[in-house]
Amino acid sequence: MGTYRIAVLPGDGIGKEVTKGAVEILQAVATRFEHEFEFVYGLIGGDAIDRKGTPLPDETLDMCRQSDAVLLGAVGGPKWDQNPPHLRPEKGLLAIRKEMNLFANLRPVKFYDSLIDSSPLKEDVIKDVDLLIVRELTGGLYFGKPSGRRMEDGEEIVVDTLLYKREEIKRIITTAFELARKRKKKVTSVDKANVLESSRMWREIAEEVARDFPDVELEHMLVDNAAMQLIRNPKQFDVLVTENMFGDILSDEASMLTGSLGMLPSASLSTSGPSLYEPIHGSAPDIAGQNKANPIATILSSAMMLRLSFGLHLEAVAIEKAVQQVLASGYRTADVAKKGQRIVSTKEMVDEIKATI
Amino acid sequence: MGTYRIAVLPGDGIGKEVTKGAVEILQAVATRFEHEFEFVYGLIGGDAIDRKGTPLPDETLDMCRQSDAVLLGAVGGPKWDQNPPHLRPEKGLLAIRKEMNLFANLRPVKFYDSLIDSSPLKEDVIKDVDLLIVRELTGGLYFGKPSGRRMEDGEEIVVDTLLYKREEIKRIITTAFELARKRKKKVTSVDKANVLESSRMWREIAEEVARDFPDVELEHMLVDNAAMQLIRNPKQFDVLVTENMFGDILSDEASMLTGSLGMLPSASLSTSGPSLYEPIHGSAPDIAGQNKANPIATILSSAMMLRLSFGLHLEAVAIEKAVQQVLASGYRTADVAKKGQRIVSTKEMVDEIKATI
Numbered sequence: 001m002g003t004y005r006i007a008v009l010p011g012d013g014i015g016k017e018v019t020k021g022a023v024e025i026l027q028a029v030a031t032r033f034e035h036e037f038e039f040v041y042g043l044i045g046g047d048a049i050d051r052k053g054t055p056l057p058d059e060t061l062d063m064c065r066q067s068d069a070v071l072l073g074a075v076g077g078p079k080w081d082q083n084p085p086h087l088r089p090e091k092g093l094l095a096i097r098k099e100m101n102l103f104a105n106l107r108p109v110k111f112y113d114s115l116i117d118s119s120p121l122k123e124d125v126i127k128d129v130d131l132l133i134v135r136e137l138t139g140g141l142y143f144g145k146p147s148g149r150r151m152e153d154g155e156e157i158v159v160d161t162l163l164y165k166r167e168e169i170k171r172i173i174t175t176a177f178e179l180a181r182k183r184k185k186k187v188t189s190v191d192k193a194n195v196l197e198s199s200r201m202w203r204e205i206a207e208e209v210a211r212d213f214p215d216v217e218l219e220h221m222l223v224d225n226a227a228m229q230l231i232r233n234p235k236q237f238d239v240l241v242t243e244n245m246f247g248d249i250l251s252d253e254a255s256m257l258t259g260s261l262g263m264l265p266s267a268s269l270s271t272s273g274p275s276l277y278e279p280i281h282g283s284a285p286d287i288a289g290q291n292k293a294n295p296i297a298t299i300l301s302s303a304m305m306l307r308l309s310f311g312l313h314l315e316a317v318a319i320e321k322a323v324q325q326v327l328a329s330g331y332r333t334a335d336v337a338k339k340g341q342r343i344v345s346t347k348e349m350v351d352e353i354k355a356t357i
Numbered sequence: 358m359g360t361y362r363i364a365v366l367p368g369d370g371i372g373k374e375v376t377k378g379a380v381e382i383l384q385a386v387a388t389r390f391e392h393e394f395e396f397v398y399g400l401i402g403g404d405a406i407d408r409k410g411t412p413l414p415d416e417t418l419d420m421c422r423q424s425d426a427v428l429l430g431a432v433g434g435p436k437w438d439q440n441p442p443h444l445r446p447e448k449g450l451l452a453i454r455k456e457m458n459l460f461a462n463l464r465p466v467k468f469y470d471s472l473i474d475s476s477p478l479k480e481d482v483i484k485d486v487d488l489l490i491v492r493e494l495t496g497g498l499y500f501g502k503p504s505g506r507r508m509e510d511g512e513e514i515v516v517d518t519l520l521y522k523r524e525e526i527k528r529i530i531t532t533a534f535e536l537a538r539k540r541k542k543k544v545t546s547v548d549k550a551n552v553l554e555s556s557r558m559w560r561e562i563a564e565e566v567a568r569d570f571p572d573v574e575l576e577h578m579l580v581d582n583a584a585m586q587l588i589r590n591p592k593q594f595d596v597l598v599t600e601n602m603f604g605d606i607l608s609d610e611a612s613m614l615t616g617s618l619g620m621l622p623s624a625s626l627s628t629s630g631p632s633l634y635e636p637i638h639g640s641a642p643d644i645a646g647q648n649k650a651n652p653i654a655t656i657l658s659s660a661m662m663l664r665l666s667f668g669l670h671l672e673a674v675a676i677e678k679a680v681q682q683v684l685a686s687g688y689r690t691a692d693v694a695k696k697g698q699r700i701v702s703t704k705e706m707v708d709e710i711k712a713t714i
């Protein structure tokens with residue numbers, strides 16, 4: 001019986017289809033649980049470049065700031081690949097993360113019994129996997145300056161900068177510990193402390209933060225080893241916390257534990273102000289507009305919104321249960337279908353989940 | 358009937374055991390094919406810190422430069438983890454790479470029929486995988502300056518720098534194309550061009566280099582996607598080329614395609630001067646000195662040495678065949694053994710391979 005204002009940013013490619021699906025699911029939840037969700041729409045990414053000349057128009061940002069939560073689809077596509085850096089769709093995504101201070105990106109990876117056949121990994125490796133990647137989202141290589149080309153001694157060189165403030169590292173690690181406390185009480189801090197100065201500071205701060213959480217176990221793992229261990233024995237993990245770029249790589253890799261990127265939701269939390277929810281997949285230009293995309297990652301992202309932004313646990317569980325049930329009944333979009341299984345469209349998948357709620 | 362001088366740098370932990378094994382294999386090859394291999398030994402890593410006060414003594418470097426090839430074990434261990442940066446074992450490894458100009462790190466990943474049970478991945482995914490990761494080894498985040506902490510506006514910040522010269526990118530990509538030409542004629546250039554300036558320059562140079570190799574196909578792939586595709590469908594790859602840190606992460610991940618890091622050799626090539634050969638695994642302090650380590654990665658590295666540095670193809674094949682045969686006969690070190698299989702020691706494994714040559 002609450003009233004919530006949700007900013008929807010469909011973005012590009014399949015972003016439009018999957019957010020449409022998630023909005024329908026949220027509407028079904030509103031009806032069943034007697035809430036009022038107001039949806040307001042904004043432009044971001046390539047779409048915004050085409051219509052407003054910038055990947056993140058001010059109106060969009062203002063609208064998001066005045067909402068209770070943001071639901072985002074995906075951005076990008078070949079149409080804008082040759083654009084100069086400031087006119088690239090991804091800049092819109094990076095800008096909204098930065099502007100809204102969305103420093104903590106939560107990417108849960110959960111095993112689905114019914115998708116066992118879709119994963120390239122063996123059953124005993126992935127059965128019962130339940131881990132959470134906490135990715136730092138507003139610092140590191142993504143935002144550090146200088147970033148660009150210059151001439152030095154007659155040679156062209158290019159740099160990007162991996163930069164962190166102490167406080168930025170501290171708050172993301174603290175967030176990871178707080179989340180671990182509510183889970184299996186283990187934090188794996190992933191770094192490259194045998195090479196990078198930033199990682200050595202990261203490790204030091206992790207040790208400091210750990211002192212305030214005596215009930216949570218802390219382990220350090222080098223990023224190359226983590227990339228291996230995620231595949232070798234993912235069940236060893238509870239919460240992984242890592243810097244922006246490492247988190248980007250490891251979470252896409254981890255999607256294979258569930259069989260498809262199309263299954264993984266995410267939440268991006270700010271220190272204060274509204275949070276943003278988005279699937280971890282991209283805009284998939286190759287299948288855009290074909291009613292083929294897997295809407296589940298976005299639908300599960302909206303469940304995270306209900307739980308984390310609105311405190312609506314029952315409602316979140318209702319969505320998650322519905323997804324599980326529909327998968328168990330054998331419905332599959334193309335990305336997770338195996339030979340012989342009937343493939344459903346985006347719309348059919350959404351309808352099934354809606355009917356199940 | 359050639360004479361070759363090989364510098365052996367055992368390093369720390371299991372580095373000592375695995376290089377010892379590889380030297381025995383090389384000696385067996387020398388006998389059988391009537392070559393003369395002279396082995397000279399040098400200190401590196403923690404061992405060098407303890408005995409010479411530096412992770413890469415000048416004597417070691419001089420000795421390597423005066424050899425025809427270098428065989429390295431591994432460096433590092435908890436004993437030196439609290440040392441200041443310049444007195445860490447890894448600094449020795451990074452320094453020898455830089456000093457000897459070993460810019461191209463070749464990491465082949467090949468499927469072994471007999472190890473199918475050791476991989477966490479399903480058989481249809483990994484069967485017949487045969488890919489080569491070409492990792493840039495002397496630039497990027499590993500070596501860029503500035504790298505360190507400083508105060509800015511009263512806050513402590515830390516930076517590392519991802520830096521490349523145009524020429525550095527060009528030579529590694531050219532190397533990848535040359536190698537692909539002798540293989541399946543496909544290069545996948547891995548970058549993060551939707552975010553990093555360095556990646557945009559990388560992509561641009563890849564396009565330029567590709568023009569000189571009209572017979573080789575070039576594709577670009579974002580690093581997050583590559584981390585996923587390596588697990589999802591590794592057979593799509595022939596040669597992957599990427600910057601230092603991405604290559605570090607992706608090659609450890611890719612080791613799971615063969616079941617163990619203990620299987621993967623590598624070669625590090627310089628523009629001129631001797632090349633260096635080392636397993637991609639680390640010093641594994643937890644099992645060091647226990648006669649448990651898998652010596653195969655180092656033995657296969659010595660096969661790469663014979664082929665790439667000395668042009669001894671038959672001899673290289675003899676080693677590779679022997680490894681294959683011994684695995685097919687069921688011999689397994691602990692890292693690749695499955696329940697019910699008899700586990701052999703490092704020494705037994707070496708003896709078996711030697712007997713087979």
Ligand SMILES: CC(C)[C@H](C(=O)O)[C@@H](O)C(=O)O
Nearest residue numbers: 090093248280282551552581
């Ligand atoms: C689109 C891209 C900029 C983005 C990122 O790298 O953060 C995406 O890969 C993600 O993980 O959300």
Ligand SMILES: CC(C)[C@H](C(=O)O)[C@@H](O)C(=O)O
Nearest residue numbers: 194195224447450605637639
């Ligand atoms: C030991 C470490 C410095 C090294 C690296 O990161 O290059 C290792 O992981 C490797 O891959 O050879």
